Amino acid sequence: MSDTLADNTAKTGPSDGLAVLESRRSPAETYGIPLAVLLEVTHRCPLQCPYCSNPVELDRGSTELTTEEWKKVLSELAELGVLQIHFSGGEPTARKDIVELVQHATDVGLYSNLITSAVLLTKDKLSALADAGLCHVQISFQGNESIVADRVAGLKDAHRKKLEVAKWTRELELPLTVNAVMHRQNLHQLADIIQMAVNLDADRLEVANVQYYGWALKNRAALMPTIAQIEETSRIVEEAQVRLKGTLAIDYVVPDYYALRPKKCMGGWGRQFFNISPAGKVLPCHAAESITGLEFESVRSNHSIAWIWQNSEAFNRYRGTGWMPEPCKSCEFREEDFGGCRCQAFALTGDAGNTDPACTLSPMHEKIFKLAETEAAAEQNRFLYRNFAGGTLETEHGQDNGQDNGHGA
Numbered sequence: 001m002s003d004t005l006a007d008n009t010a011k012t013g014p015s016d017g018l019a020v021l022e023s024r025r026s027p028a029e030t031y032g033i034p035l036a037v038l039l040e041v042t043h044r045c046p047l048q049c050p051y052c053s054n055p056v057e058l059d060r061g062s063t064e065l066t067t068e069e070w071k072k073v074l075s076e077l078a079e080l081g082v083l084q085i086h087f088s089g090g091e092p093t094a095r096k097d098i099v100e101l102v103q104h105a106t107d108v109g110l111y112s113n114l115i116t117s118a119v120l121l122t123k124d125k126l127s128a129l130a131d132a133g134l135c136h137v138q139i140s141f142q143g144n145e146s147i148v149a150d151r152v153a154g155l156k157d158a159h160r161k162k163l164e165v166a167k168w169t170r171e172l173e174l175p176l177t178v179n180a181v182m183h184r185q186n187l188h189q190l191a192d193i194i195q196m197a198v199n200l201d202a203d204r205l206e207v208a209n210v211q212y213y214g215w216a217l218k219n220r221a222a223l224m225p226t227i228a229q230i231e232e233t234s235r236i237v238e239e240a241q242v243r244l245k246g247t248l249a250i251d252y253v254v255p256d257y258y259a260l261r262p263k264k265c266m267g268g269w270g271r272q273f274f275n276i277s278p279a280g281k282v283l284p285c286h287a288a289e290s291i292t293g294l295e296f297e298s299v300r301s302n303h304s305i306a307w308i309w310q311n312s313e314a315f316n317r318y319r320g321t322g323w324m325p326e327p328c329k330s331c332e333f334r335e336e337d338f339g340g341c342r343c344q345a346f347a348l349t350g351d352a353g354n355t356d357p358a359c360t361l362s363p364m365h366e367k368i369f370k371l372a373e374t375e376a377a378a379e380q381n382r383f384l385y386r387n388f389a390g391g392t393l394e395t396e397h398g399q400d401n402g403q404d405n406g407h408g409a
């Protein structure tokens with residue numbers, strides 16, 4: 001691999017936290033292994049978000065790595081020089097052994113972050129996680145009040161529970177990030193969501209626009225924002241970033257369909273990131289399994305994680321710039337955005353090796369921009385809720401949020 005994290009640091013200099021960590025010359029540099037890794041410890045989740053980033057074919061509970069297998073993964077990652085672990089899902093606290101896994105991460109010297117919907121947490125459980133060494137909590141919010149938020153989550157009383165858990169998080173003096181996934185049905189609440197994050201004493205707010213693959217692609221017509229909403233969103237975020245400087249850090253990226261150039265998805269395929277699925281597959285991004293025809297290696301195979309990262313076919317297929325077709329191949333930005341998102345290129349063009357249509361230079365760009373405009377204006381508002389049953393269509397009068405969503409599968 002030619003372009004490692006070490007190369008990257010040399011180019012940028014230690015101007016931010018990540019670069020400072022990289023400059024410590026940890027074993028991660030030798031291997032080029034990322035400093036942070038996402039562990040999707042389960043796909044089970046009590047929520048049914050229509051934009052869920054999990055694959056449409058969810059891993060069943062029976063296929064999940066065992067406690068001992070996850071502990072072995074954590075030990076191996078620590079030995080490789082990984083510094084930070086994100087416990088994610090699905091809902092990571094749906095696993096009965098989550099405290100044991102966090103304790104093991106602590107024991108092997110990993111900084112741990114819990115990415116949670118919060119609705120399964122009790123105060124005792126959160127306390128036990130803090131005692132086990134949990135370092136940070138990130139809670140997802142679907143709105144700033146129950147009517148919108150519970151409808152999007154597909155679960156009654158979810159919003160109230162999230163507020164409660166956020167309060168406990170700060171009482172336990174754990175740092176808190178609020179993650180708000182934004183789309184046409186909740187963008188009108190953005191200013192209030194920003195204020196909610198301030199009131200919750202969060203350190204950071206991620207204003208995340210929906211990425212349209214997996215479940216979100218199935219719900220694109222119901223979720224796609226209008227251009228007017230995007231313009232208003234950018235204005236609100238920019239104003240809040242200035243006003244709340246030093247109080248709340250706000251991350252925001254313009255949604256792909258309305259962007260001029262694609263984002264540097266995952267920092268480039270196989271360059272800065274990988275995640276491990278509930279069944280143990282090592283993936284270049286959480287949506288990579290949506291690309292058919294790519295085989296992903298498992299931690300259950302005979303290969304080490306370092307070998308999979310460096311040598312596996314899936315990681316090398318779109319690494320660097322050698323795989324690129326025109327217009328990327330001769331484009332001056334090819335080492336800035338690495339051609340955008342492979343999963344989006346696959347979802348919209350049928351070939352993950354094409355230029356991401358979010359780019360204005362892609363021959364497909366005009367078509368997807370028009371599609372976004374048309375779908376946003378069409379007033380198709382019913383969700384297909386994410387669940388193990390293959391999805392449940394919202395009733396015309398709104399979802400019955402009390403129904404069993406099969407999250408225990």
Ligand code: SF4
Pocket residue numbers: 045046047048049051052053054089090091117140386
């Ligand atoms: S359903 Fe919602 S809360 Fe659950 S994993 Fe998906 S996005 Fe996260």
Ligand code: SF4
Pocket residue numbers: 261262327328329331332333334335337338339340355356359360361362
């Ligand atoms: S043509 Fe390719 S490399 Fe150039 S800006 Fe578009 S996506 Fe990026």
